[in-house]
Amino acid sequence: MTAKTAERPAPTRPQRRRISGGRKDTIASVFIHLELLVVALIVIFPLLWVVGASLSPGDGLGAVSPFPADATFDHYIDLFTETNYGRWYLNSLYVATLNMIGSVALAALCGYVFSRVRFKGRKAGMLSILILQMFPAFVAAIAVYMLFLNFGLLDSLTGLALVSIAAALPYNIWLMKGYTDNLPASLDEAAAIDGASRLTIFRKIILPLMRPMLTFVAITQFTLPWMDFILPRLLLQSPDKQTVALGLFQMISDEYSNAYTTFAAGAVFLAVPITILYIILQRYLVTGAAAGAEKG
CATH class of the missing domain: 1.20.5 (Single alpha-helices involved in coiled-coils or other helix-helix interfaces)
Structure with missing residues (x-):
């Protein structure tokens, strides 16, 4: 050996x-x-x-x-029988859905315009958006309250959704604009030579290629209203218009109320719609770009 x-x-x-x-x-x-x-x-x-x-x-x-x-499972039963959790849940779902749809639509359109269209005031507009996204939404809370008071939008779930869309719009526009900048401009030029209009180019070529970023914006914008507390606290007044965040806060904010385990049951239900949406859309984060290129 x-x-x-x-x-x-x-x-x-x-x-x-x-x-x-x-x-x-x-x-x-x-x-x-x-x-x-x-x-x-x-x-x-x-x-x-x-x-x-x-x-x-x-x-x-x-x-x-x-x-x-x-x-x-008594706390889950008490959640729906002894509180208005079902109403709070539907209110939050309504605001989150409107926020997701509005944010995706506006961010996609504005991002494409700022990326592909050259117009007067474009640089000033992008600079304004860059400055606006540095400030959190609650900085303008008093101004938003007075604006909604004058237009009769206080205590409105639709108004709350509009504020949520506007608050996140500068950041979402920058995301979509930066993503669109990386898409080949030759696709637009080839389609324009074939006689396609701006709207057709956006709808049939650019929009499918935006799918991964659109999915990211949709998930994040659907998630935010479920956990937002400051704006609903400021703009909503009626008990039947409260969101989940406001309702759960009331369970533990009173000195005579200590329903912490029921609060935990309500917090568990918050993850259900977000998880379902992520499971449905997560595959587009990876396959969206390739699928869009094949369709284009």
Whole structure:
């Protein structure tokens, strides 16, 4: 055995480099997987804790655990029988749907115009949009309140949706404009030579290629109204016009109210429509660009 081992040729320098590189890749892979595992635990544990709280008996949080031994669905039943959660949920769904549709439509149109059309005041318009997106929506809360008061839009879910669309529009326009800038202008030129109008080019060529970014805007804009609290608190007054965020806040804001486990049950239901929408649209984030190119 010793003689055979002694006769085996020593590895060459390229072979040693490959062995050393393989070990480094293995170590790097281990650290990457450990990092992903830690991040996953950080993200998943609060979710498990909320689900566990919604299934735990009682109203307090003292004995809550991610996996309660005596789990119960009483809090989910109380949520729909003893509160107006169903109405709050439908109100939030209405605002979120309008916000998603309006944001996608306006951002796509404006992004295409600013990217492809050259007109007077274009640079000034883009600079204004860039400045506006630096300010959060609640900075103009008083101005929005007075504007809605004068136009009779206070205590209106449609008005709340309009504010949400306008608040996120500068950022969404910049997203769509930057994405459209990376699309080949030769597609527009070839279609124009064939006699296609601006609207036809946008609808049949550019819009399918925008699908990944449109999907991202749709998901983010559908998600925001479910967690928005400041604007609904300012603009909505009637109990039947409240959103989920306002309704859940009332469960724990009163000093005599401590329905924290029912609050957790309501928070769990918030994830249902967002998760469904993401499952439906997530494939377009990857395949949208290729599908749009084939249609074009």
